[in-house]
Amino acid sequence: MVIAAVLAAAALPLAACGSSPSEPSPGAASSQAVPMVTAVPAATAPVTGLGTVIEKPGSPPELCLGPVAESWPPQCQGIPLVGWDWASNPPDSETEAGAPVTRWGTYAITGTFDRTTLTVTSAVSLALYDAMAQPSPTPVPPPDLSDAQWDAVERALRATPGLLTSGRSDDRGPVLVSVVHDDGSIQAWADDSFGSGAVVVTSALR
Numbered sequence: 001m002v003i004a005a006v007l008a009a010a011a012l013p014l015a016a017c018g019s020s021p022s023e024p025s026p027g028a029a030s031s032q033a034v035p036m037v038t039a040v041p042a043a044t045a046p047v048t049g050l051g052t053v054i055e056k057p058g059s060p061p062e063l064c065l066g067p068v069a070e071s072w073p074p075q076c077q078g079i080p081l082v083g084w085d086w087a088s089n090p091p092d093s094e095t096e097a098g099a100p101v102t103r104w105g106t107y108a109i110t111g112t113f114d115r116t117t118l119t120v121t122s123a124v125s126l127a128l129y130d131a132m133a134q135p136s137p138t139p140v141p142p143p144d145l146s147d148a149q150w151d152a153v154e155r156a157l158r159a160t161p162g163l164l165t166s167g168r169s170d171d172r173g174p175v176l177v178s179v180v181h182d183d184g185s186i187q188a189w190a191d192d193s194f195g196s197g198a199v200v201v202t203s204a205l206r
Helices: 005-011 148-156 187-192
Strands: 048-053 060-064 077-081 105-114 118-125 165-169 173-181 199-203
Touching: 077 105, 077 187, 105 187, 148 165, 148 187, 187 199
Parallel strands: 077 118, 173 199
Antiparallel strands: 048 060, 048 105, 060 077, 105 118, 165 173
């Protein structure tokens, strides 16, 4: 149900050298026609996110889309949920002993997203969720960058709004980035800044 704590380290900013996040890295595309995204994009249609719902004492319930630390109870940082009710949603949750308690469970949640908050319209236990196949984009070969240039790309991506995880599939890229939500604008900025194929952005809310 939870992701090993070692994966939580993957969400930390990657130590790298190169240009500052506001500057295009060496080898980047030169047009700079697409402005840098400075906030998590809102969703114009309902979206679905898969992850751990956790409610801590004194805090609103949250949906954790990224790594979850292996502990009892689990630890994570998520996006606030509006309209979440444990009693009316699938009874697939656990609680810690004692009082006050932390409650959590894994779900597929559909709702509206306004940049910061997900307003719940429906929820399904993740064990019962039948995800629709997502279309696979045509892979684009990454540009031929030096190690220093790849490090600069990773450094710039540390400022990506809603960043969950980031890392390279191998030494020559691309940089794989997972974010809370992308309406296409983050990917467009990355393509314009670093060259097509240098960065692959995946949106956790789809």
